[in-house]
Amino acid sequence: MGIQGTIPDKDPSGEGTGDNYREGSFIEGWPSNVILVSARPVEKGKAILIHLRETGGKRISLNLKNGLTGNPLNILGADVTGKPFQDSEKSVGPLESKFFLIRIDFRESGK
Numbered sequence: 001m002g003i004q005g006t007i008p009d010k011d012p013s014g015e016g017t018g019d020n021y022r023e024g025s026f027i028e029g030w031p032s033n034v035i036l037v038s039a040r041p042v043e044k045g046k047a048i049l050i051h052l053r054e055t056g057g058k059r060i061s062l063n064l065k066n067g068l069t070g071n072p073l074n075i076l077g078a079d080v081t082g083k084p085f086q087d088s089e090k091s092v093g094p095l096e097s098k099f100f101l102i103r104i105d106f107r108e109s110g111k
Contacts, residue, residue, distance in 0.1 A: 027102070028067040031060040034092060042082040048102045049082040054092045062090040062100065074103040 030036075033056030042049045054060060064073045077088025078101040092098045 025067040027064050027073065029062075029064045031062075032056075033058060034060055037097070042101070043103075047082070047104060049078060050100050050102060051080075051097065052092055052100065053097045054095055057094045059091055059093050062092070064102070076101045076103070 033054055035053050035055055037051040037053050039048055039050045041047070052062075062075055064075060065071060066073055075090050076084040077090070078084050078099045080099055082099075082101055084101050090100070
């Protein structure tokens with residue numbers, strides 16, 4: 001499961017550089033007992049609000065990473081509008097439905 005994407009590295013002219021072109025799953029590390037209900041951009045495209053549902057009856061902890069860079073993703077619990085919670089857990093309880101905010105730094109993809 002994941003969002004498939006391709007992000008070309010840019011040269012100063014703004015064109016893809018060919019040799020540095022990478023593709024793969026943008027988000028990796030999804031637990032097998034979680035489904036992605038919805039995902040939408042927020043914060044003027046600098047974050048993604050995801051709605052997850054646990055389906056296996058077991059608590060899970062989210063440890064998602066950027067599939068293109070291997071770096072861990074910045075994940076925060078959020079309400080349905082995308083407002084992050086302070087000191088939120090990155091877990092979903094048994095059969096629970098929960099929202100999370102993933103902040104994205106696209107500059108990482110050019111490394």
